[in-house]
Amino acid sequence: MTTRVGVVLFPGSNCELDAMEAVSSLGGDAVVLWHGEATVQGVDAVIVPGGFAHGDYLRPGAIARFSPVMAAVQAFAEEGGPVVGICNGFQVLTEAGLLPGALQKNAGLKFLCTTVDLRVETTRSALTAGAEVGQILRVPINHFEGNYTCDADTLALLQAEDRIVLRYLDNPNGSVDDIAGICNAAGNVVGLMPHPERAISELLGSVDGTVLLRSLLDAPSRV
Amino acid sequence: MVAARPTLWESGRxxxxxxxxxxxxxxxxxxxxxxxxxxxxxxGFEGISGVQVGKSIRFSLEAADEASARVEVEDMCRRFLTNPVIEDAVVAVEALEGSPA
Known part of the structure; x- marks a missing residue:
């Protein structure tokens, strides 16, 4: 069965076409979920893509939380549906309370646009179930506010519950504990700053995002 | 015909x-x-340290009294105007002239 993946489109999203192309190239069926409609249209998985949802006004993700679609995404996540927030999508998921912590501005003052090495830390998330722990992936990053932070109790909980999904090998932005991506307690909601949808072809310099997105496409059949 | 909104004076707010x-x-x-x-x-400005950049948000608010105005603003700060993981808020509330005391 073909997995239908809904890609949320906010005003100011700019990675939705990349995400949809990546899903299609891996054999999935990608549909747009317009932010103003309070439904996920019966899809099997949801991607909240990168960009500047609602212009990042106030804070990245702060306004997106109020878009009608987010109530539907929250309900979908609570039922165990796989949800992945990429870059700005990660910021949206933290602001919406679907993931703990926050993304502060990069340490070192710079907007970062480069490719980094990531280490897969767990296979208990919807995004890494098909990968191997310790696997190294080269994936692009493209952010100014990607420096993950949380209080000490939350960090201890993330570590104890095996919820740190990906770590940077060479921390580019100051993230606590080298965190590049985390998941919720159930593992079905994942947020990460790197862009796996931009690493699905040798033409793009890496195919290492494929194992992540394929895990997402396979996630509904694992539930 | 829409009923006229009560004035602040009439509502006691x-x-x-x-x-x-x-x-x-x-x-x-x-x-x-x-x-x-x-x-x-x-x-040529020397001896400067501790520069911090924040945000300044101003608005008018109708409320029964200063205490309830402050409670409402602090709720806004916690739930929307700040992200408590990374930000704090300093709130100033002042009665506008012309309001019924």
């Missing part, structure tokens, strides 16, 4: 001027502040 200063919590990266601090000496 007051109008407040609210100023919310959103500040990054200690230890949170402030690249704008750091960049300003490094730039000032180029114009």
């Amino acid at each position: 007051m109008m407040f001027s609210v100023h919310v200063e959103v500040r990054l919590r200690p230890g949170i990266a402030d690249p704008a502040g750091a960049t300003i601090e490094r730039s000032l000496p180029h114009l």
Whole structure:
């Protein structure tokens, strides 16, 4: 069965076409979920893509939380549906309370646009179930506010519950504990700053995002 | 025909001027502040440290009294105007002239 993946489109999203192309190239069926409609249209998985949802006004993700679609995404996540927030999508998921912590501005003052090495830390998330722990992936990053932070109790909980999904090998932005991506307690909601949808072809310099997105496409059949 | 809204005087409510200063919590990266601090000496300003850049949000609020206005603004700060993981708010509430006391 073909997995239908809904890609949320906010005003100011700019990675939705990349995400949809990546899903299609891996054999999935990608549909747009317009932010103003309070439904996920019966899809099997949801991607909240990168960009500047609602212009990042106030804070990245702060306004997106109020878009009608987010109530539907929250309900979908609570039922165990796989949800992945990429870059700005990660910021949206933290602001919406679907993931703990926050993304502060990069340490070192710079907007970062480069490719980094990531280490897969767990296979208990919807995004890494098909990968191997310790696997190294080269994936692009493209952010100014990607420096993950949380209080000490939350960090201890993330570590104890095996919820740190990906770590940077060479921390580019100051993230606590080298965190590049985390998941919720159930593992079905994942947020990460790197862009796996931009690493699905040798033409793009890496195919290492494929194992992540394929895990997402396979996630509904694992539930 | 829409019924006329009761005036503040009739409703017994007051109008407040609210100023919310959103500040990054200690230890949170402030690249704008750091960049300003490094730039000032180029114009000859010496001895400057601790530059912090935040946000200033101002609005008017109708409420029964100053205490309830403050409670409402603090709720706004916690749920929307700040992200408590990385930001603090300093709230100032002042009754506007012309409001019934």
